[in-house]
Amino acid sequence: MGLPAAQAWTVASYVLKQRLRGRERYPLVLMLEPVLRCNLACAGCGKIQYPPHVLRRALTVEQCLAAVEECGAPVVSIPGGEPLLYPHIGELVHELTSRNKYVYLCTNAIRLKQKLEEGVFEPSKRLSFSVHMDGLRAEHDLSVCRDGVYDIAVDAIGEALRRGFRVTTNTTLFNTAEPMRVRDFFDAMMDLGVEGMMVSPGYSYDAAPDQDSFLEREKTVELFSAIMEGKPKRWRFNQSPLFLQFLMGKRDYECTPWGNPLYTIFGWQRPCYLLQDGYAATFSELMDDTQWEQYGRSSGNPSCQDCMVHCGYEPSAVHATFSSWRGLRDSAVATVTGRL
Amino acid sequence: MSASDGGAGDGGDEIAALVERAFHYRGDVTVRTAAGVEVVGYLFNRNDRGEDRCAQLFETGTGREVAIAYRDIRDVLFTGRDTAAPRQDTGAPGPVGGSDPEAPGRTATTP
Numbered sequence: 001m002g003l004p005a006a007q008a009w010t011v012a013s014y015v016l017k018q019r020l021r022g023r024e025r026y027p028l029v030l031m032l033e034p035v036l037r038c039n040l041a042c043a044g045c046g047k048i049q050y051p052p053h054v055l056r057r058a059l060t061v062e063q064c065l066a067a068v069e070e071c072g073a074p075v076v077s078i079p080g081g082e083p084l085l086y087p088h089i090g091e092l093v094h095e096l097t098s099r100n101k102y103v104y105l106c107t108n109a110i111r112l113k114q115k116l117e118e119g120v121f122e123p124s125k126r127l128s129f130s131v132h133m134d135g136l137r138a139e140h141d142l143s144v145c146r147d148g149v150y151d152i153a154v155d156a157i158g159e160a161l162r163r164g165f166r167v168t169t170n171t172t173l174f175n176t177a178e179p180m181r182v183r184d185f186f187d188a189m190m191d192l193g194v195e196g197m198m199v200s201p202g203y204s205y206d207a208a209p210d211q212d213s214f215l216e217r218e219k220t221v222e223l224f225s226a227i228m229e230g231k232p233k234r235w236r237f238n239q240s241p242l243f244l245q246f247l248m249g250k251r252d253y254e255c256t257p258w259g260n261p262l263y264t265i266f267g268w269q270r271p272c273y274l275l276q277d278g279y280a281a282t283f284s285e286l287m288d289d290t291q292w293e294q295y296g297r298s299s300g301n302p303s304c305q306d307c308m309v310h311c312g313y314e315p316s317a318v319h320a321t322f323s324s325w326r327g328l329r330d331s332a333v334a335t336v337t338g339r340l
Numbered sequence: 341m342s343a344s345d346g347g348a349g350d351g352g353d354e355i356a357a358l359v360e361r362a363f364h365y366r367g368d369v370t371v372r373t374a375a376g377v378e379v380v381g382y383l384f385n386r387n388d389r390g391e392d393r394c395a396q397l398f399e400t401g402t403g404r405e406v407a408i409a410y411r412d413i414r415d416v417l418f419t420g421r422d423t424a425a426p427r428q429d430t431g432a433p434g435p436v437g438g439s440d441p442e443a444p445g446r447t448a449t450t451p
Contacts, residue, residue, distance in 0.1 A: 051421075278385055
């Protein structure tokens with residue numbers, strides 16, 4: 001798998017510390033959205049449909065840092081919207097890495113090359129550009145609803161790697177995905193030299209323009225099995241191997257909605273990155289006052305029944321890794337052998 | 341739809357239902373208060389539990405964050421465009437080319 005040892009150790013020691021303290025619920029990755037606006041309008045995205053005056057809003061760097069401190073998660077992911085449209089993105093990333101946080105800056109890469117040339121970022125073992133890539137050229141440009149974006153992203157990835165940055169990719173798959181094409185895409189990303197890939201099925205956002213392409217649970221398992229079965233060892237994934245096995249139907253987990261909490265211009269989103277049932281003013285209010293039993297597959301909540309998205313289930317896989325010797329062994333074996 | 345066109349009346353539960361609908365609406369609303377004030381903005385949150393039930397809005401124009409107690413709300417009108425609704429002009433689903441209000445020359449080649 002593609003996670004650097006220092007980062008894996010930071011996450012592992014954090015999780016063990018939480019368990020030793022007896023914390024039943026703890027965050028693993030803070031999802032921090034300083035802006036909601038984006039320079040794309042992808043068919044499967046339900047995050048950006050707001051009036052213009054809302055899209056113009058942005059968190060201050062101070063608000064972002066206060067949220068990071070309050071949350072305490074060792075990893076901060078900055079999605080959006082498009083974070084490179086945030087005017088203070090360089091300052092924010094610098095502040096986060098200097099606080100020893102591991103940062104994933106999720107970007108469509110349209111402005112990445114420009115930002116690199118402007119010297120907005122410095123290479124760091126704690127900073128990774130997580131470039132949104134939904135497939136090979138045809139599939140990706142279709143997914144982001146604009147021609148030419150795949151080539152721009154590939155060019156920016158090359159530039160970032162040349163400058164010594166860590167680069168990963170993040171891929172959302174829908175029911176239109178063809179397993180062989182996805183396999184070819186993973187080969188292509190490895191050929192580019194990215195550190196690792198992240199992959200997840202899409203979530204059926206009510207607000208997304210395309211409501212016909214979301215995966216149901218059985219189809220998700222079918223698709224990921226076809227893609228991942230007998231995968232080449234050279235494919236590196238920047239995520240838990242147990243989560244990938246979950247997507248292939250080899251494991252069954254319950255959702256951990258508090259694992260990847262989201263802080264955005266509206267506050268702390270309840271209950272998770274995907275559902276919008278309201279906002280808490282503070283992180284402790286989110287953790288203490290959310291009725292967690294109403295979420296997850298076993299709750300019967302219809303919004304959760306087909307969801308297998310990484311933000312709910314990757315924390316479950318990490319928790320499983322550190323909950324038993326078997327989990328630790330299975331994770332280690334998959335990591336070393338590359339077999340899922 | 342509003343309290344005055346059949347959606348709700350003076351009852352607290354009806355106002356709560358209207359605020360709930362506004363919370364899930366991806367466009368601006370106009371909140372009419374008992375004092376006769378109209379607040380136009382995006383209703384991004386509501387606290388519908390306990391004694392201090394209130395709706396929170398980002399006011400259009402000023403950008404101010406405003407909280408209005410349920411007991412002060414007389415009506416909610418859905419006055420802004422629903423940004424999550426299918427586009428009426430082309431039949432294409434959702435916004436085209438990006439949500440960045442400052443992005444120039446945005447185009448899309450596929451719906």
